Amino acid sequence: MKSSKSMWSLETNKKRKTTTTTEKKKLSPNPSLPDDLLLSIVARVSRLYYPTLSLVSKSFRSLLASPELYKARSLSGHTESCLYVCLQCCPGYRWFTLCRKPDQTLSNYTTKKKSSGYVLATVPIPSFQKGSFSSLVAVGSDIYNIGGSNYHGPSYSVSILDCRSHTWREAPRLRVEQLCLSASVLDRKIYVAGCYNDSDSNSLKNFLEVFDTKTQIWDTEPIACSGRIDNFLYSKSTCIDGKFHVVTEREGVIAYDSKKGRWDRTGQSLYYLIYSNSFCEIENVLYFVSDGEFMWYDTELKMWRDMEGLVGRLSRLPPDVSVRLADNSGKLAVLWEEEDLPYCRPGFTGMKKIWCVEIALEKRKSKILGKIEWFDHVLTVPAENDLVKVLAATV
Structure with a gap:
């Protein structure tokens, strides 16, 4: 017969095992959540956290790229603007997206600061045709690469990056094999101006085609753009x-009014854009960084004005850095490069940092004030890498 002491010991051990098992069940996540519930939960999570969630498992990666998830996001009103960055690397191109990575500490020159938590994460996008600042545009959840790129040989091709599934698909081709072009978006239509080699006359001719992103069809008739209009070779474009x-090299700026179906000359105020890729349009206002200064274009007075309200080192960027701008839900996203390590020996190319700042914009009569929401070092890359373009997709 067992003693009362041994019986007490057995009963105590049994209780301990039961308690431990119960605690483990409470701490362990339920691995069998219904698919609909899991979909509903993830749809409400900010897209900024998706790169981190994709590391959980293969099934999570599959879920994050599924059409059902983005349908659920749309129906629940949780769509948001997401920044995508295209870098020209050696060799090829790479894509990154802005995401959250909390609890970071970065060195800001001689002072320490807590990281904003924003970083650029690599996007696993298959290789694509060469892109350029002028050939890449964003509409909704898609990024269009029109004609492959400028300066890389003639091309008809148009490809679309779906920023929900991170896959490329082909779109209807251009009617003419362009030598170079510049594309911009107006009312969800893509306007493409460029040059092609006319075999009949053995000369360069302008073209302007319009792509309706809703119907995925090019307009049946190309818009006339010959006569006294300057050659569109190496031109830049914008919609305001x-x-x-x-913006043409020799004769300044011309504007096409789709409602009146005509071209008008607008003077020389926007001519500076021909030499720069540091501009973007936000809510019908054109923003521009020139020699490190933040500016905006007054369409009524047809003149550039300085942005006010910015303070400290971000009131003016170094004049020799490469800068790219984007509309991020009505705020100005600015990315620029900064050399990190100097060239110190043959064969060592060094590294450089990519910084990002988000600026809230406030219009006050004849001026625009900028307020810095956050800024941070978001990526370090080899010095030979170059910023191509920053775009915002809605997903």
Whole structure:
């Protein structure tokens, strides 16, 4: 017969095992959540956290790229603007997206600061045709690469990056094999201006085609752009004031009014854009960084004005850095490069940092104030890498 002491010991051990098992069950996540519930939960999580969630498991990666998830996000009103960055590397191109990575500490020159938590994460996107600042545009959840790119040989091709599934698909081709082009978006239509080699006349001719992103069809008739219009070779374009503006090398700026179906000359105020890729349009206002200064274009007075309100080192960027701008839900996203390590020996190319700042914009009569929401070092890359373009997709 067992003693009362041994019986007590057995009963105590049994209770301990039961308690431990119960505690483990409470701490362990339920691995068998219904698919609909899991979909509903993830759809409400900010897209900024998706790169981290994709590391959980293969099934999570599959879920994060599924059409059902983005349908659920849309129905629940949780779509948001996400920044995508295209870098030209050696060799090829790489894509990154802005995401959250909390609890980081970075060195800001001689002072320490707590990281904003924003970083650029690599996006596993298959290789694509060469892109350029002028050939890449974003509409909704898609990024379009029109004609492959400028300066890389003739091309008809148009490809679309789906920023939900991170896959490329082909779109209807351009009608003419372009030598170079510049694309901009107006009312969800993509306006493409460029040059092609006319075999009949053995000369360069301009073209302007319009792609409707809703119907995925090019307009049946190309828009006339010959006569006294300057050659569109190596031109830049932007859409403001309801018009498609083309900046040409010799004759300045012309604008196409789709409602009136005509071209108008607009003077020389926007001519500086021909030498720069540091501009973007936000809510019908054109923003520009020139020699490190933040500026905006007054369409009524047809002149550039300085942005006010910025303070400290971000009131003016170094004049020799490469800068790219994007509309991020009505805020100005600015990315620029900064050399980190100097060239110190043959064969050592060094590294450089990519910084990002998000600026809230406030219009006050005849001026625009900028307020810095956050800024941070978001990526370090080899010095030979170059910023191509920053775009915002809605997903």
